[in-house]
Amino acid sequence: xxxxxxxxxxxxxxxxxxxxxxxxxxxxxxxxxxxxxxxxxxxxxxxxxxxxxxxxxxxxxxxxxxxxxxxxxxxxxxxxxxxxxxxxxxxxxxxxxxxxxxxxxxxxxxxxxxxxxxxxxxxxxxxxxxxxxxxxxxxxxxxxxxxxxxxxxxxxxxxxxxxxxxxxxxxxxxxxxxxxxxxxxxxxxxxxxxxxxxxxxxxxxxxxxxxxxxxxxxxxxxxxxx
Amino acid sequence: xxxxxxxxxxxxxxxxxxxxxxxxxxxxxxxxxxxxxxxxxxxxxxxxxxxxxxxxxxxxxxxxxxxxxxxxxxxxxxxxxxxxxxxxxxxxxxxxxxxxxxxxxxxxxxxxxxxxxxxxxxxxxxxxxxxxxxxxxxxxxxxxxxxxxxxxxxxxxxxxxxxxxxxxxxxxxxxxxxxxxxxxxxxxxxxxxxxxxxxxxxxxxxxxxxxxxxxxxxxxxxxxxxxxxxxxxxxxxxxxxxxxxxxxxxxxxxxxxxxxxxxxxxxxxxxxxxxxxxxxxxxxxxxxxxxxxxxxxxxxxxxxx
Numbered sequence: 001x002x003x004x005x006x007x008x009x010x011x012x013x014x015x016x017x018x019x020x021x022x023x024x025x026x027x028x029x030x031x032x033x034x035x036x037x038x039x040x041x042x043x044x045x046x047x048x049x050x051x052x053x054x055x056x057x058x059x060x061x062x063x064x065x066x067x068x069x070x071x072x073x074x075x076x077x078x079x080x081x082x083x084x085x086x087x088x089x090x091x092x093x094x095x096x097x098x099x100x101x102x103x104x105x106x107x108x109x110x111x112x113x114x115x116x117x118x119x120x121x122x123x124x125x126x127x128x129x130x131x132x133x134x135x136x137x138x139x140x141x142x143x144x145x146x147x148x149x150x151x152x153x154x155x156x157x158x159x160x161x162x163x164x165x166x167x168x169x170x171x172x173x174x175x176x177x178x179x180x181x182x183x184x185x186x187x188x189x190x191x192x193x194x195x196x197x198x199x200x201x202x203x204x205x206x207x208x209x210x211x212x213x214x215x216x217x218x219x220x221x222x223x224x225x226x
Numbered sequence: 227x228x229x230x231x232x233x234x235x236x237x238x239x240x241x242x243x244x245x246x247x248x249x250x251x252x253x254x255x256x257x258x259x260x261x262x263x264x265x266x267x268x269x270x271x272x273x274x275x276x277x278x279x280x281x282x283x284x285x286x287x288x289x290x291x292x293x294x295x296x297x298x299x300x301x302x303x304x305x306x307x308x309x310x311x312x313x314x315x316x317x318x319x320x321x322x323x324x325x326x327x328x329x330x331x332x333x334x335x336x337x338x339x340x341x342x343x344x345x346x347x348x349x350x351x352x353x354x355x356x357x358x359x360x361x362x363x364x365x366x367x368x369x370x371x372x373x374x375x376x377x378x379x380x381x382x383x384x385x386x387x388x389x390x391x392x393x394x395x396x397x398x399x400x401x402x403x404x405x406x407x408x409x410x411x412x413x414x415x416x417x418x419x420x421x422x423x424x425x426x427x428x429x430x431x432x433x434x435x436x437x438x439x440x441x442x443x444x445x446x447x448x449x450x451x452x453x454x455x456x457x458x459x460x461x462x463x464x465x466x467x468x469x470x471x472x473x474x475x476x477x478x479x480x481x482x483x484x485x486x487x488x489x490x491x492x493x494x495x496x497x498x499x500x501x502x503x504x505x506x507x508x509x510x511x512x513x514x515x516x517x518x519x520x521x522x523x524x525x526x527x528x529x530x531x
Contacts (some may be wrong), residue, residue: 113311210358211362
């Protein structure tokens with residue numbers, strides 16, 4: 001604890017870096033997965049290709065990817081872009097499957113009746129399919145958020161500043177307290193991200209919390225007797 | 227008026243759903259397509275709003291070929307009600323009813339005001355307007371579906387087995403409501419069902435279909451009941467098993483002025499008023515519609531067979 005107070009500046013600076021660097025892959029993963037997920041849901045061939053590709057990409061060890069990317073992207077070896085790009089790749093790899101499942105979770109009946117009453121393909125996508133895919137999209141986004149926050153620590157091995165620095169430094173100095181602080185702050189960042197996602201989901205998808213009919217009937221009668 | 231001119235539909239998998247179908251559906255009348263599963267009745271309905279395009283032949287509404295304009299504009303001008311209501315689960319009832327006016331660019335306040343009136347029209351309490359569809363019963367959802375179908379004040383209302391998934395009592399209610407609405411609003415209704423009793427109850431023109439949407443018989447319910455055109459029709463409407471041929475059962479004690487009627491197989495079919503023991507209009511004057519209604523529960527099976 002004393003160590004934390006003495007080094008609060010460092011810990012907070014690393015936390016800020018950690019937050020900044022992990023937000024990008026989460027946002028990019030979410031945006032990119034939407035057209036890919038739609039394609040994968042629409043065409044069987046696209047589904048096979050995209051999901052296989054996603055699986056292969058996700059199976060590449062992170063450290064290997066971090067050190068290979070400079071050669072592929074022409075970035076410097078210590079550039080934080082390497083880590084961000086690598087994490088974007090993982091985020092997309094996970095999200096594509098989630099997005100494909102999300103779009104296939106939308107009821108065929110609802111889509112067909114939307115077409116029948118006169119939605120154009122574009123307005124149907126944005127006002128019907130996308131919002132109704134929301135709950136499943138959110139579920140995979142939460143997985144991506146947590147995995148990105150934790151994977152980012154590995155980036156410290158190639159010198160990109162994040163809370164992972166505390167693990168390496170603590171290990172090198174044989175000081176478990178610093179490692180524990182690193183773990184605690186990583187968990188805090190992950191939990192805060194997850195909470196924000198859940199709250200935003202509730203705000204944007206109020207229908208998911210609408211009490212189904214049976215319960216609303218009993219609560220109404222309970223209110224009457226009360 | 228909706229006209230089918232030698233319409234054929236072959237699906238990519240080779241199924242011939244509709245083969246050389248021609249028929250005129252008169253304006254401001256209810257035409258019911260009735261037949262077993264897979265006879266092509268839903269395909270016929272879905273071709274009217276271009277959810278399915280015919281392989282050959284053409285369909286015209288009031289003399290204009292429907293293929294000539296945009297499919298989206300056509301669909302927005304035709305009311306559509308389907309089984310399980312097809313409501314948007316993420317929109318409140320009022321927004322569901324106002325869906326098409328909002329798509330057409332009507333101001334939200336106006337669309338909502340009109341949607342409220344439509345809830346009255348279909349007999350729904352206005353307090354339900356701000357609920358989500360999942361918070362409504364199946365029957366209430368179907369009413370919302372009908373209100374949505376009426377929202378653009380369409381001349382044509384397409385109904386694809388709209389009451390197929392609700393329980394018999396609610397279905398009865400909804401059918402009566404539709405008869406009342408049709409009496410007030412005078413739409414051209416095209417209704418698809420596999421239930422012959424529903425067809426006889428709602429249809430001005432009933433079209434009995436065999437596989438490939440081949441017309442087995444077209445006519446008013448009375449014409450079809452009085453003169454089934456073929457053994458298929460007779461079997462479909464239940465006439466061959468005596469389900470439609472009712473007789474007074476004298477073995478049952480009469481209560482008041484009602485006498486009990488039994489069908490050809492001896493099952494109780496209903497009662498008929500007989501003041502002083504005399505049947506009204508003896509024979510020829512018996513209202514076949516009301517007889518058809520009174521045996522509805524039992525002939526459901528005839529429709530499925």
